[in-house]
Amino acid sequence: MADEIKKEPPANFKVTIDNITIEVAPGTTILNAARTIGGDVTPPAMCYYSKLQGSGGKCRTCLVEVAAGSTADPRPMPKLVASCRTTVMDGMIVKNITSEKVKDARAGVVEFLLLNHPLDCPICDQAGECHLQDLGYEHGKEGTRYEFKRRTFEKEDIGPYIQLHMTRCILCYRCTYVADQLTEKRVHGILDRGEHAEISTYISKAIDNEFSGNMIDVCPVGALTDKTFRFKNRVWFTKPVDAHRECTTPGCCGKTTLWLRGEEVFRVTARKDQWGEVQSFDGKPGWICNTCRFDKKKTGDWTIEGVTKVNRHSVIAQGHYEGLVTPKETVQQVLGGRAPRLLMDIHDESEVNRNGVHLSEINGPAHSDDFKKDQ
Amino acid sequence: MQPLTNRVKQVDRRPMSLLERAYLPAIFKGMSITFGHMFKKRPTINYPEKTRPFSPVFRGLHILNRDEEGRENCTACGLCAVACPAEAITMEAAERKAGEENLYREEKYAARYEINMLRCIFCGLCEEACPKDAIYLSETFAPANYQRKGFIYGKDDLLIPNPKTEPEAYAKAKGGRVTVKH
Numbered sequence: 066m067a068d069e070i071k072k073e074p075p076a077n078f079k080v081t082i083d084n085i086t087i088e089v090a091p092g093t094t095i096l097n098a099a100r101t102i103g104g105d106v107t108p109p110a111m112c113y114y115s116k117l118q119g120s121g122g123k124c125r126t127c128l129v130e131v132a133a134g135s136t137a138d139p140r141p142m143p144k145l146v147a148s149c150r151t152t153v154m155d156g157m158i159v160k161n162i163t164s165e166k167v168k169d170a171r172a173g174v175v176e177f178l179l180l181n182h183p184l185d186c187p188i189c190d191q192a193g194e195c196h197l198q199d200l201g202y203e204h205g206k207e208g209t210r211y212e213f214k215r216r217t218f219e220k221e222d223i224g225p226y227i228q229l230h231m232t233r234c235i236l237c238y239r240c241t242y243v244a245d246q247l248t249e250k251r252v253h254g255i256l257d258r259g260e261h262a263e264i265s266t267y268i269s270k271a272i273d274n275e276f277s278g279n280m281i282d283v284c285p286v287g288a289l290t291d292k293t294f295r296f297k298n299r300v301w302f303t304k305p306v307d308a309h310r311e312c313t314t315p316g317c318c319g320k321t322t323l324w325l326r327g328e329e330v331f332r333v334t335a336r337k338d339q340w341g342e343v344q345s346f347d348g349k350p351g352w353i354c355n356t357c358r359f360d361k362k363k364t365g366d367w368t369i370e371g372v373t374k375v376n377r378h379s380v381i382a383q384g385h386y387e388g389l390v391t392p393k394e395t396v397q398q399v400l401g402g403r404a405p406r407l408l409m410d411i412h413d414e415s416e417v418n419r420n421g422v423h424l425s426e427i428n429g430p431a432h433s434d435d436f437k438k439d440q
Numbered sequence: 441m442q443p444l445t446n447r448v449k450q451v452d453r454r455p456m457s458l459l460e461r462a463y464l465p466a467i468f469k470g471m472s473i474t475f476g477h478m479f480k481k482r483p484t485i486n487y488p489e490k491t492r493p494f495s496p497v498f499r500g501l502h503i504l505n506r507d508e509e510g511r512e513n514c515t516a517c518g519l520c521a522v523a524c525p526a527e528a529i530t531m532e533a534a535e536r537k538a539g540e541e542n543l544y545r546e547e548k549y550a551a552r553y554e555i556n557m558l559r560c561i562f563c564g565l566c567e568e569a570c571p572k573d574a575i576y577l578s579e580t581f582a583p584a585n586y587q588r589k590g591f592i593y594g595k596d597d598l599l600i601p602n603p604k605t606e607p608e609a610y611a612k613a614k615g616g617r618v619t620v621k622h
Contacts, residue, residue, distance in 0.1 A: 186571075409589055411592070413589075417552045432535055
């Protein structure tokens with residue numbers, strides 16, 4: 066008996082997720098083990114964020130079935146477990162997409178998350194890159210069965226750069242972890258409990274920290290959005306490019322994604338990895354400061370590295386014609402060097418994207434005054 | 441040579457008979473066909489005094505819809521533009537200010553909305569994509585124009601008349617077709 070206790074655990078744990086066996090270090094969560102496999106096997110996560118300590122365990126979208134606890138104790142776990150908070154054991158057998166129970170439970174969780182979440186995707190700036198939207202469509206829950214009054218909140222101003230839409234919040238707590246771990250003092254948090262819980266600053270105190278903008282990036286829904294980008298454009302009409310600049314703010318990595326339309330920089334975000342989290346550079350998460358995010362809205366401020374790789378199935382990839390080969394223009398040759406007569410230049414006629422009106426330079430959303438006829 | 445179709449007719453090069461050379465019988469035969477049409481049903485109508493009914497699935501000129509209070513339905517979500525295979529639709533959005541609630545239904549609206557009718561193929565995918573019942577293809581043709589710039593339709597051309605202030609024009613623009621389909 067005593068020998069058994071003294072026996073050292075193996076250096077790496079063997080875990081089987083959806084019939085794929087891998088070896089991971091002890092202490093790894095099931096979710097992170099699944100992420101090393103990648104692909105469809107990975108459970109979705111709304112609240113867990115690998116770069117934020119202590120996150121996870123709140124939304125329950127990452128539920129998995131543990132069919133066998135370990136080699137030592139191969140009994141299955143009685144209930145589905147949150148994979149972001151459950152560490153692997155040697156010989157553990159996990160079922161994610163191969164389990165009907167998990168699929169069913171996850172669809173239920175999505176529906177619960179959408180109980181109070183307004184279906185105002187046409188207005189929301191997050192649409193197109195929203196994790197809850199993806200999750201809803203993946204589980205066929207894009208509609209709603211909820212007939213009662215949804216939880217609504219008065220609009221609250223939390224500073225000049227960040228727009229808070231409390232009605233869209235799913236209480237994942239990611240933004241409060243950002244404030245705790247990236248900035249020196251947190252001025253916002255979760256007030257009240259249960260049904261009444263809400264993210265807010267105490268007595269509407271403005272958030273004015275150099276790294277507060279990262280809350281926008283970690284927010285899985287459109288509860289926290291960029292005010293300088295608000296209503297300016299839909300994400301799928303902008304073109305993401307990787308760019309960097311020499312940022313002097315300590316802690317800022319300076320590596321970003323610019324969301325361009327033509328020459329205009331509409332939005333600056335941190336670079337995201339395949340899980341929708343901020344990318345790591347040299348082992349450190351690539352958070353960016355508010356100067357990079359909100360103030361550098363000219364292409365001249367940035368060194369552009371190249372087009373960001375966007376998943377082909379993402380709506381953001383629409384209209385981005387990759388590998389486009391433009392045929393050689395032969396009209397001038399045929400006409401003996403004469404340029405063809407243009408019957409209409411669309412930019413002379415079109416009211417949209419007019420020369421001289423740069424929406425990206427307006428600080429905050431455009432209003433009716435910005436579109437006066439005489440301008 | 442093998443004929444390509446079965447409609448091939450050999451040209452008859454024999455000299456004409458006496459009856460054919462008499463000329464007048466052939467003239468009377470031709471005239472009887474011509475005047476016979478006078479007593480048949482006319483296939484044409486006197487457009488524009490008379491118009492033909494449109495097919496219930498006809499897709500014509502676009503209208504931007506308003507709700508029953510006269511507020512614009514469009515919220516500039518961009519789904520019509522992303523669905524448009526001809527990339528004819530462009531828009532710019534703005535935030536509704538306090539006091540403009542009677543003009544726009546949602547917090548965000550299309551400050552500029554443009555359809556390039558030179559590009560539009562009237563496929564109706566914008567109508568299908570719209571989540572807000574804002575764009576419909578009506579029962580009218582896009583009128584002809586002498587210049588290309590006349591085919592760039594802005595919000596002034598597309599918006600349906602306000603049902604509150606101009607109920608008659610609104611009813612006319614809406615047409616007889618049932619537009620609500622669920």
